[in-house]
Amino acid sequence: MSPLRADLEIVANWVGRGDRVLDLGCGDGRLLRYLFDRRQATGYGLEIDPDGITRSLANGINVIESDIDEGLSDFDTNAFDQVILTQTLQAVQRPDQLLWEMLRVGRTGIVTFPNFAYYRLRWHLAVKGRMPMSHALSYAWYETPNIHFCTIDDFEALCEQLSIHIIERRVLSHDYKSPRLARWMPNLFGEVALYRICRA
Amino acid sequence: MAAPAEETSVGVIVPQTVHFDEPLALDSGRVLPGYTLAYETYGTLNADASNAILVCHALSGNHHAAGYHHAGERKPGWWEACIGPGKPLDTNRFFVVCSNNLGGCHGSTGPTSIDPETGELYGADFPLVTVRDWVRSQARLADHLGVARWAAVAGGSLGGMQAMQWAIDQPERLRHAVVIAAAPRLSAQNIAFNEVARQAIRSDPDFQDGRYAATGDRPRTGLMLARMLGHITYLSEAAMGEKFGRERRDTRGGYHYNYDVEFEVESYLRYQGESFVDRFDANTYLLMTRALDYFDPAAATDGDLSVALSGVTAPFFVASFTSDWRFPPAASHEIVRALLDTDKRVSYAEIRANHGHDAFLMPVPRYREVFSTYMQRIAEEVGV
Numbered sequence: 001m002s003p004l005r006a007d008l009e010i011v012a013n014w015v016g017r018g019d020r021v022l023d024l025g026c027g028d029g030r031l032l033r034y035l036f037d038r039r040q041a042t043g044y045g046l047e048i049d050p051d052g053i054t055r056s057l058a059n060g061i062n063v064i065e066s067d068i069d070e071g072l073s074d075f076d077t078n079a080f081d082q083v084i085l086t087q088t089l090q091a092v093q094r095p096d097q098l099l100w101e102m103l104r105v106g107r108t109g110i111v112t113f114p115n116f117a118y119y120r121l122r123w124h125l126a127v128k129g130r131m132p133m134s135h136a137l138s139y140a141w142y143e144t145p146n147i148h149f150c151t152i153d154d155f156e157a158l159c160e161q162l163s164i165h166i167i168e169r170r171v172l173s174h175d176y177k178s179p180r181l182a183r184w185m186p187n188l189f190g191e192v193a194l195y196r197i198c199r200a
Numbered sequence: 201m202a203a204p205a206e207e208t209s210v211g212v213i214v215p216q217t218v219h220f221d222e223p224l225a226l227d228s229g230r231v232l233p234g235y236t237l238a239y240e241t242y243g244t245l246n247a248d249a250s251n252a253i254l255v256c257h258a259l260s261g262n263h264h265a266a267g268y269h270h271a272g273e274r275k276p277g278w279w280e281a282c283i284g285p286g287k288p289l290d291t292n293r294f295f296v297v298c299s300n301n302l303g304g305c306h307g308s309t310g311p312t313s314i315d316p317e318t319g320e321l322y323g324a325d326f327p328l329v330t331v332r333d334w335v336r337s338q339a340r341l342a343d344h345l346g347v348a349r350w351a352a353v354a355g356g357s358l359g360g361m362q363a364m365q366w367a368i369d370q371p372e373r374l375r376h377a378v379v380i381a382a383a384p385r386l387s388a389q390n391i392a393f394n395e396v397a398r399q400a401i402r403s404d405p406d407f408q409d410g411r412y413a414a415t416g417d418r419p420r421t422g423l424m425l426a427r428m429l430g431h432i433t434y435l436s437e438a439a440m441g442e443k444f445g446r447e448r449r450d451t452r453g454g455y456h457y458n459y460d461v462e463f464e465v466e467s468y469l470r471y472q473g474e475s476f477v478d479r480f481d482a483n484t485y486l487l488m489t490r491a492l493d494y495f496d497p498a499a500a501t502d503g504d505l506s507v508a509l510s511g512v513t514a515p516f517f518v519a520s521f522t523s524d525w526r527f528p529p530a531a532s533h534e535i536v537r538a539l540l541d542t543d544k545r546v547s548y549a550e551i552r553a554n555h556g557h558d559a560f561l562m563p564v565p566r567y568r569e570v571f572s573t574y575m576q577r578i579a580e581e582v583g584v
Contacts, residue, residue, distance in 0.1 A: 057573040
């Protein structure tokens, strides 16, 4: 199996042995496959993209074709140890409601998203006057599935408002490393933010 | 990803039969002293018998699921789209078995067979059978073939319900359940359609309370109407519109102002109905629709499907089609939900297709792709 991307590696390390996991927007199912194999995790991936469904099936995970914008009503309260949302928060209709749902069905949540306040994106918008594109944000504004960009500060403010407790935060720069600059001023120098959260 | 390289048919197939002398106790309380099942197989059973797949047929199906009965035959088996080399049920890897359900009219014991106790045709006296009875009857077929455990039991529509019942009743005898375009039970609307079909048959004067064999007549009109009704419900409005629109049979001039065939869709339905009469028995049609009505595994557990499925060990692959209004995605979703509730392994795909319920018989590309990918996974698991 090809190695996990560095951000997913961090996410995987947050999952405990034998955890029951729900991966929202599981893509090709690679993370879940890894968790099934290395962490003896069990659970399901939800995906809406037909190609993602096929690739997840090929990866041997349990994948359910489902639109997470319609909520997680298929799942009981506290049904999972971990509910994971990687690089998808910005693409959902109501991130606030989804976060709430995640922490209803899961004991803890793991959320990762591109930080829109990253200095390169600020530079792109400020100097070029155009919507930023980078390798983490690879879509032009007119075709992007991303409808709710947020910054690290925005996300933390929302958590506070929703009484969500942040257990741990990691901030990565564009090469998925964790440089001192990003730790010092995450909202400016962090390109990707990773959070472990739970109900306060 | 499974990429079908070269696609061919399984070719010419010779149907087989097997007779079981041991009595079979039915859900209805009646006992069949013995019974015959007609079946076909495609592909080769491997040495450890791990590559066998049971395909269950839908309402009016039979054991002829793929290939041809003789060279030059025009119509292949009903699941030709999915069974064969390079297809989802890849006969280069799997040994695929399809039997004619008990109560059928194509070689398995049913209303058109002789009742050994009377020496006469069973006809209307053939007992009503249920999906559970079919599972019991097929378990003996598995024994006969030397298959201790199916790599998968698969089916669409009523066949999907049967796959589900297999997973419930014989959990140790299947590795996977493949449930396509099915439902955990019929809706009232579905039972209503079945009842109209049955009444069409039963009210035909030639039906004679099901004892039509004695006179040599058959309720042709009733069976034709039942089939025409069924056909309408298996297609979607869009599929019918695309296929026929308001195409006229006779494109010259205006309407004829009578009740002969004016529109192509009428011609199609009449053709489908009439050809069905030639190949299907009315009593079998009544019995199969009734088995559909009765299917409700959750009834035994106070309506709680997740409890009914709690003993299941096979992972499920469930698929539905967006334009299927007879067994809509919501019905498949109920099965998925019940499996999730009880922590079972399940995958679900909702396939965009405008063919209505019949999509499960069609070579819809995405359907083929996800189905193949799932079967590939099973092939890897059993090492073929």
